[in-house]
Amino acid sequence: MKITAFAGGVGGAKFAHGLAQILPPEDLTVIVNTGDDFEHLGLFISPDLDTVCYTLAELANPETGWGRMDETWNTISNIEKLGGPAWFRLGDKDFGTHIERTRRLKEGKTLSQVTQEFCEAWGIKPKVLPMSNAPVRTMVNTDEGELEFQEYFVHRHCEPVVKSFRFDGAEIAEAAPGVIEALEAADAVIFCPSNPWVSIDPILKVVKTITKPVVAISPIIGGKTVKGPAAKMFRELGIEPSAFAVAKHYRNILSGFVLDNEDLNLEKSISQLNIKTLATDTLMKQPTDRARLANDVLHFIRSLQ
Ligand code: FO1
Numbered sequence: 001m002k003i004t005a006f007a008g009g010v011g012g013a014k015f016a017h018g019l020a021q022i023l024p025p026e027d028l029t030v031i032v033n034t035g036d037d038f039e040h041l042g043l044f045i046s047p048d049l050d051t052v053c054y055t056l057a058e059l060a061n062p063e064t065g066w067g068r069m070d071e072t073w074n075t076i077s078n079i080e081k082l083g084g085p086a087w088f089r090l091g092d093k094d095f096g097t098h099i100e101r102t103r104r105l106k107e108g109k110t111l112s113q114v115t116q117e118f119c120e121a122w123g124i125k126p127k128v129l130p131m132s133n134a135p136v137r138t139m140v141n142t143d144e145g146e147l148e149f150q151e152y153f154v155h156r157h158c159e160p161v162v163k164s165f166r167f168d169g170a171e172i173a174e175a176a177p178g179v180i181e182a183l184e185a186a187d188a189v190i191f192c193p194s195n196p197w198v199s200i201d202p203i204l205k206v207v208k209t210i211t212k213p214v215v216a217i218s219p220i221i222g223g224k225t226v227k228g229p230a231a232k233m234f235r236e237l238g239i240e241p242s243a244f245a246v247a248k249h250y251r252n253i254l255s256g257f258v259l260d261n262e263d264l265n266l267e268k269s270i271s272q273l274n275i276k277t278l279a280t281d282t283l284m285k286q287p288t289d290r291a292r293l294a295n296d297v298l299h300f301i302r303s304l305q
Pocket residue numbers: 008009010036046047048050051066067087088089090094150153154
């Protein structure tokens with residue numbers, strides 16, 4: 001079964017790693033959000049692409065989910081000592097990725113080309129594609145004005161109250177080479193358990209239409225986000241955060257929805273949206289949980305066909 005998965009940060013990366021463990025590499029394409037990308041310290045940083053690639057290559061920091069394992073922090077400490085911006089914690093190994101990516105982009109390569117080259121170097125077999133090679137920037141409209149995504153997310157710790165989102169450049173950005181082809185070749189599309197507002201929506205804005213069955217996995221369990229601010233965003237936008245709210249968010253494109261056993265009571269209201277459901281253990285605490293959940297989701301997709 002050929003799967004094209006949409007992924008944002010840590011939750012998406014873990015689930016993509018689960019899929020990568022059970023699918024032949026030629027049957028998996030992961031399309032990654034680049035709305036979080038930004039230029040910082042003169043470097044081009046693509047946090048979600050790096051999180052997905054480090055996780056697939058088993059190089060990711062297991063505590064944070066982003067950045068590299070066994071990292072050291074000499075460069076950022078030195079920048080801090082000199083009075084430079086140190087709020088975005090880049091480790092020494094991670095710096096190497098950004099320096100080299102920036103160098104290749106400056107040489108005229110596209111983000112897809114550099115991503116493919118890095119995947120080869122890291123031994124990543126499934127295809128990992130940025131959603132677009134054109135700049136798309138997630139802008140967060142807050143009670144303190146419009147903020148760039150990393151300014152809101154990391155620098156301001158998601159404290160400003162969210163009013164809406166804007167994906168600057170998405171209207172004119174073309175999908176990266178391979179994205180539309182992967183969607184056409186797929187038997188099903190999976191929205192990984194990533195933030196619907198700022199991880200999956202930017203990809204949807206670029207891709208525009210999906211004609212294949214779509215299954216989403218809830219990043220919200222028991223009204224709380226596993227990691228990150230999705231529940232807080234729902235609340236600030238006036239929506240009670242829940243797996244039901246996530247299913248409703250995607251209602252026009254979903255064939256199936258995967259929710260946690262803890263949210264069994266929401267299954268009926270989700271089915272009433274004309275969406276098939278699977279309740280299972282969706283928490284990925286241990287690396288082994290990733291393949292188990294991916295297996296459950298693939299069985300569910302087969303049952304829909
Ligand atoms: N997230 C943080 O909360 N604090 C950081 O200092 C931070 C640094 C960082 C460095 C490289 C990288 O690839 C990701 C990093 N992230 C950090 C995560 C990241 O910015 C967000 O998780 C994503 O953009 C949301 O998916």
